[in-house]
Amino acid sequence: MRYSSITERLADLGSGKWALHIRARQLKASGADIIELTIGEPDLPPDAALLAEAQRAMNAGRYRYSNGRGEPPVVAALAARYARRRADVTAENVLCFPGTQTALFAVMLGLTEAGDGVLVGDPLYATYEGVIRSTGAHQVIVPLRAEHGFHMQAADLEKAITPDCRVLLLNTPHNPTGAVLTKEDIAAIGEVCRKHDLWIVCDEVYEELIFDGVFASPFDMPELAERTIVVSSISKSHAAPGFRSGWAIGPAEFANRLLPVSETMLFGVQPFIADMTAYALTHEIGTSAAMRVSYRSRAARIVAALEDAPGVMALPPEAGMFILLDVSATGMSGEAFAWKLLEEEGVAVMPGSSFGEEAASYVRVSLTVPEQAIDEACNRITRLAVRLSGGQGLLKECQA
Template sequence: MRYASITDRLADLGSGKWSLHIRARQLKAGGADIIELTIGEPDVPPDRALIDECQRAMNAGRYRYSNGRGEHAVVAALVEKYRRRRDDVTTENVLCFPGTQTALFSVMLGLVEAGDAVLVGDPLYATYEGVIQSTGAHQVLVPLKPEFGFHMQAADIEKAITPACRVLLLNTPHNPTGAVLTASEIAEIGEVARRHDLWIVCDEVYEELVFDAVFASPFDNPDLAERTIVVSSISKSHAAPGFRSGWAIGPAEFTSRLLPVSETMLFGVQPFIADMTAYALTHDIDTARRMRESYKSRSRRVVDGLASAPGIMVLPPEAGMFTLIDVSATGMSGEAFAWALLEEEGVAVMPGSSFGDEAQNFLRMSLTVPDKDIDEACRRITALAERATLRKERRA
């Protein structure tokens, strides 16, 4: 039987990147003592008021067909949110989707196709390659270098650009590195985008989980308004990943042209979830603040916990719920170390190779577990690092 070419383009870009996480879940289900530090699932529940609002909306009959652009209340709430950042935002700039992933998929589908290219930083979030390749376009990687704190550099974008490039996909705050671009860096990046007539698609799902840095966005620069599209959701900010409630904010002409694409796939999101999202965006809920403080504290805990681990270097994040760990000095790749850590020590982390070539020497460690588990994980990582460096020394 014949299949569409998209099935070949995405054949190794789905759950395959999460094979270690899947194996860890299998071991855990079988009774193994596994500390799971793989995925970015908040360890606090959504605020009870959000659950109550969702239930209220369902009981009020808010389960019928939705508006393709988005329910009135949530669109109005998004206009209010983004108008605080740029005063020309209206309902014509908003499209609602079930989560950031769907928003990003739809946005890319509306911007590029076969023969086009998308610039994206490396390391990159694990689904970006699939999102890009699903359109028929291909990715052009821009190295994010540790010596710059994994901040994308305008000069590196300039070097990477090809005639096929149509879009620059930014992610700030960044997953997996936790880097937060500064306003000056964004201005320089924006100038490159203007000079080469590139769209800027900015994934800002970790916007409210910035520690001490100052969040900045190309969306906030009026000179970049005609070319910038933001995608985000309440998944991280309100600890509600399973509700699948996200959005895209962009130029009115763009949203108008993308609306039929969105309606063909989805025709709106669930009204009762839209009501909950509107409530989340218009009320003072401290979930993000509590997560921000917790993840910042735990990132420092990892630094302290691995301070004596030979061959290990922790790169503390500026935001988000992960930290990167460089294991190259142990003599093992990130992939080999991650699998050995699972099999020998019962700690599941993501190998950096799941996030691109520039992360081959790293592990991505989630900070979404209690402090005692962070401490125990660090003890087990240290034990493996000691054995690995001893083997390396014997080989030398």
């Protein structure tokens, strides 16, 4: 039987990147003592007021067909939110989607096609390559280097540009590194994009999880308004990943041209979830603030606990819910280290290779588990590191 070419383009970009996570879940289901530090699933539940609003909306009959752009209450809430960042934003700039992933897929479908290049930083979020290749486009790597704090450098971006490049897929705050681009970073990157007439698609899902400093975005710069599209959701900010509620905000012409694409895919999102999202965007909800405190503390806890783990170096993030460990000094790749850690110590972390070639010597550790689990995971990581060093090193208990 025949299949379309998209099945070939994406053949190796599905769940294979999450093979270790899937195996860890299988082991845990069979009764093994597994500490799961793989995915960014907040351990804090959604605020009770959000769940109550979703239930109220369902009870009020808000479970019928929606429309392609989004339910009026959430479109209005999003327009107001982004108008506070840039005064020219209206409902014409808004499109709603079931989560950031769907928004990215639709946006890329509207901007690229076979033969086009999409610039993206490496390390990169694990699904970006699939989102890019789904349209027939190909990714063009911009290396994100540890010596620059994984901040994209304008010079590296310009060096990577080829004649077929049409889009820069930017991510700030960044997954998996936790890097947060400054206003100066953005301005320099934006100037390169203007010079080469590139779209900027900016994934800002971790916007509300910055530990220190100020959030900066190309969306907020008037000179970049005509070429910038933001995608985001309530998955991380409000600890509601399973509700699948996201959006894309961009130029009105872009939104109007993409609307038929969105309608062909989805024709709307669930009205009761839209109402919950509108409530989340228009009320003071303390979820993000609580997560910021928790994740920053857990990251610092890991850095301190692994200070004497031979061959392992924790790199403090600036935002988000992950921390990278550089394991290159153990003599193992991140992939090999992660599998050995799961098999011998029952700790599941993500191999850096799932996030690109530049991350091959790292593993990504989720901060979304309680401190007791963090402490025990640190002890197990240290045990493995000591064994790999030939027993040279001091086992250090995580701080109480």
